[in-house]
Amino acid sequence: MREGTAPTIQRLDYQQPTFWIRKVDLSFDLDPAKTIVTSKLQVERNRAMPHGPLRLHGEELNLLRVLINGAGVSFRQEGHELVIDNPPDEDFLLEIRNTICPEKNTALSGLYTSGGSFFTQCEAEGFRRITYFLDRPDVMAVYTVTLRADAAKYPVLLSNGNLTSSGSLDNGRHFAVWHDPFPKPSYLFAVVAGDLVAREQRIRTRAGKDHLLQVYVRRGDLEKTEHAMNSLIASIVWDEARFGLPLDLERFMVVGVSDFNMGAMENKGLNIFNTAALLASPATATDADFARIESIVAHEYFHNWTGNRVTCRDWFQLSLKEGLTVFRDQEFSMDMAGTPSARAVCRIQDVRQLRAMQFPEDSGAMAHPVRPDSYSEINNFYTSTVYEKGSEVVRMYQTLVGRKGFEAGMKLYFERHDGQAVTCDDFAAAIADANPGSDLATRLDSFKRWYSQAGTPRVTAHGEYDAATQAFTLRLTQQTPATPGQTDKLPQVIPVVMGLLDRHGAALPLDANGATERVLVLDQAEQTFVFNGIASEPVPSLLRGFSAPVVLNDGLSDAALLVLMRHDSDPFNRWEASQRLALNRILHALRAGQPLTLSPVFIDAMRGVLNHPELDPAFKELALTLPGEAYIAEQLDTFDPQAIHAAVMAAQTQLASALRDDWAAAFEANQVQGGYTPDPVSSGKRALANLALSMLVLDAQATGDTVWPGKAYQRFKDASNMTDRLGALSALVNANAALAAPALERFHALFKDDALVIDKWFALQARAPEAEGRVFARVKALTKHADFTLKNPNRARSLLASLCMANPAAFHRADAAGYVFWAEQVLAVDAINPQLASRVARAMDRWAALAEPYRSAAREAIARVAAKPDLSSDVREIVERALASGTQASP
Template structure:
């Protein structure tokens, strides 16, 4: 484990390596306790940089032999580096033999064992835990791999690329030889050895080439891989159709493993997946799981080009591959949704996720730019800023140059950089150079501030109507609040997609002053200064502004709209995102005043009538209704406040939910009955939307019934739970019972566990549901502590740890932020405990305290005490040390 004394690494200090590794021949003799690794590398000195020693990275390895051109060589070990001071100037062969201990590798980085098999995770710096190497993304080599293992225990032997040969060896062992013809950095290396079975499919792509697709899982899980295979086939077809990017290997393999720190990994031709991101069946997975797996399979496949064929020069450029590939998987998912309404729902869900995870990061201790300037531990920068905000930056490129222009830019990007390790600037240049004269071309340098400036820009919009001139002027202003290390920000380039509506709901033609005629009812304005004004002509009344349509930029918008104007947007706007946004704003307008004041909330008739109209509308899809009628999360409400009292927020949301449940009782019942899905299960958008609205309606009906002492709806929910033909309906009914604290909740939980005790991913849902249940008098917190002792709970499995501990600490503010500080004590205990097992998971849990300085008392002081307690441990990993130190330094900066 790396300790917390790791140095600060700066982007500006990047230097190309003194040596290149051009080819690698690896041989593995696989044994759980001690695996022998022999590496033979062809080394070439980089003539473009000053001569220096050859420094190879290595961690937790036992070195056995070092040879250059077959002869022993002098070397020294300096910390975690193997240093050869007098390496030849001419090309040479370097051979290293070492051992590693996979079964002791609880960090799950490098080569480790899980469920009786061998697996690897090399991103970001795991390859150095396998053998000594130039473990950096700009060193790209062609790999050949020989795997040797016991055939009975490990009948399947996989690595990157194409299978060249396999056969038997003495003593019951066997071998497999693999070769990847494409140069790749070490982080994309992978091997798998185990007793696995495969779903196989042969396809012929548009280019006329035949390929073998394989999804490997442990025995018993094969029936849950059909959706993943279908998603892979769809991804291959989409990427070839949309971006002309073909599958480039004879085969493409996916492997599932239950012990995995991430969702999945895009190793060239051999993707390794967390089983939670791979395995689904209607009986064990929800609609959300089906959608998530489709997106993750697509994401990892799309990395084959955006990440593998063209990779990052250094880890500061991480969003070059991750932000771009998230954008690509979002586009894919919208295209798979097909119908405009389903596409809009997908966009809303993506923005909800951005606001729930990335916006808080922007306002916390770990705020960083899409391309950071420094880091201590790169594992800490696999963040929503790199991924989700990075995707929004790519989306803005497309908005500014158009869909066709963006595709031209992508084509130029691959023409220029295929087989290279490059930077975000290279991507920007390709998009810009392919689109001369675009809205981007005159603003490129300013646009790239999205890569260098942290924080979420605030945009203020106000309208001025001149009745006599029949003009309406939109005044826009932007500002970006200070973030750690960045106080003064320059103006960003912000595309504002917009339209105007009459108060009767008609879309108005848009004609800017100076234009000859109106040009449609929607357009993109570009805000690139601190303040700008845009005047529209030919208007007979003050319009209702619909701004930031489709969430055209990752900003916080203050448009000053009244409730009456928001209701116009909710009812009439042609942009589904802004209709949904109006529903959220209307809810916030009622929640925030009572959270700030501590007064009781009483819903007004106008709001209730507006929500009733949504529920009764025959023009809106069920999926959209479910989103519009779901209140803002407690975390998102906290983001709107300067001082956060989690208990006040929880109380206000609970009161509003209950009043909404009661006021719309008859409508909820009608919606529940109207949205039953008959026949066999399908995860299509229409069926999924109906189940989502039916589940929300049932939750509201059970909540109201428990408060009024009516047993009918709890009884119906329990019956639905028992009779459900799919996991979406079963979990919906169970959630309704648990969240309403119905008397039947505990019997249902016990029955659920008995039904699925042999399904680990389903039991994760069981733990997570109890960790996220609405708090009441400390009961949920006590239950979580009790569940830590459950026979099925294990801290060593990342999925299980996240299901319970993260559900409490990250997603249940009222249960976690306790006035007696017990939640913070629990958090500190778990961070320290996890840090000794798996620093990456511990580092992510440590992030819970990023925004502790905004807490009201007594939470703030108690949180500081917990942070100081963790910080006092001398041997923290660098993963945790960086997060804790930055959290504490925020207080000093303030």
């Protein structure tokens, strides 16, 4: 949409449609330049609504004809709508024929071509780019789809549901007819046609039914689909075992495409995946890639029930499906990890992601509730708040009612709403009604503030111990900062899972039954909790497992944090203590305006973690990795990205030097022998070995030693898997070692024909620690590289997002060159793919919190983009909200 500012849609303005569409018969004559789409829609008037015209959505369509019950009808086109002013009162058959041009669809929304094949992406509002329709999630219909195409060019023809017939046609063409028996909204519609091959697996579920699973990819990629298939099978088994939710179609299909705006899409029975979220082999994918693929395959499969069988009434309820399904895929990943330590690693990684992405969103220009109240462009609300914070809200349901209580609530939710389009309130009611008398049921109205209030709550804890009465009093207060459009915030319902430790690390009983853990429910601005029979002054362990998405200030001393880091039975809080120790030192240096110097106590504590005989390598790697620069910036009202980067690099350099011998021992001790597997133990060893290698190369660069850079280069050349190869290359590049350049050249030569690996090559260079402008200059040069293109989202993200969103020191430059670059690239991408451009535009969300001179320069760049007259509605909403946030913030 390039017609000025898009209208603002308000949640409270929701009304049911004037008409329903119950059945859809779609026919496609597929051609890249001119695809003919014929739709036959069984339409009925919604008797609950006043009479009115039939308004159908459509964009970039060439309309050929409109018939009602086989006869011509009067209609008009009004903006992006087809309007029939006087439709029949009774049910009628509406037939529409139009053409579209898939090969010119660079927005990758609707029907488009990629690599010579046809694909669709209809969420959120892409179906209207295929044909005219009531393109809204509460209009659910049963679809029958006929596909016709050249048999030689497009031997595979796929759509939702079950294949009912197929065969040959004249002139070398063929057809396939698909029928989906489950009513679905148009955003779940999908078509794929191309020269593809499939990995197939037949399974029998617990219910005793046989199903065909298929993973379709382009020729040459089939060997990289084994992990995805195994992940799909594991997801099917887990969902039926954990929640009693079976696979409900004869077949389940997954298709990979290299040009895709998202990670994947849960179209009913025909999931379409970005190849980056599907393809994996030891030679081309890292441990993190394998874990991500397992998680995303699970996520999209779990949508089969949480999103497809029960869907959203309107787009404001997006977290109803996304937050819930992220929670489900996180639970799945933890269950697949197996051991308590591996489960904790999964949880820590999820929280790190939340803090890196969602916390800044909650304090930036695009801050919005989990259930937004308004939007101009719905694509802009596929956010970390809706997904990751939404998941944390669902996790709090489980914390408040217990695992069994949550499963009972899920069962009631499906009993009530299977086949319906519903709201977040409906989900909340089901969980509460299944658990009468629970902390959730008695506080339901207050709990639902998580859906309506933006911002990250701040919880402050203060403890006092009375030795005479052996009582420990814990006072908790909460406050949520103002966000754009919301100033006065009411108290949230915050479950605080907690325990108490003595100064030697032993768990203290919290009640007469000897329980050592308890869930405190903070639902007022201030509350006090008293624990009796506490024999000695305790160290509180609060917010265990990160039981609520809040910022906790407990004022613990270094000595108390060391107790938690060494002894806490909760692995999350053990990790958190290590992060707090590092964060406190970095923030102290930044606030004092002094160079950072690590104390011997801190260094010894980190040495203790690195050499601890009982801690898993994966946990050690997380505990020894410093807090991210974006998270550090979140702790400051006004931040200087260059100062933060200098402090982090100083800490890394000192840890590298002080623990040199320990890093060397850890590197040797964590070599993985034998064939590659991405299991948690092996992955953890590789992670710690790669961290150790990076620290050793960093130290060598500072001292002039050539031994460790040489070892890293040899490991890079000899590696039998991508995790070790990329880890060694990263160590060289991040330290700016002399061997980095030949290693980068060799890497490119080895993998020049593998697009996903070359994406890693671009991203690695854009994310390297900045020093004297070298990284920024390299990124600008890489935009001219023969392999770089803005048309492929993966490739564009690998360079632009890596610089602008993941490398603050390289992006935020005193000369404003980073902001000029950002503005140029946002405008260039916007002309091709507005959804992608709006994601890159989000790099400026927190510009108003920047220190000068960055702040003024950033605002000027945002204003330059906003002044572009033909800006897409996607980008315009982002930049206008950014500018508005600056007028509300004080310098």
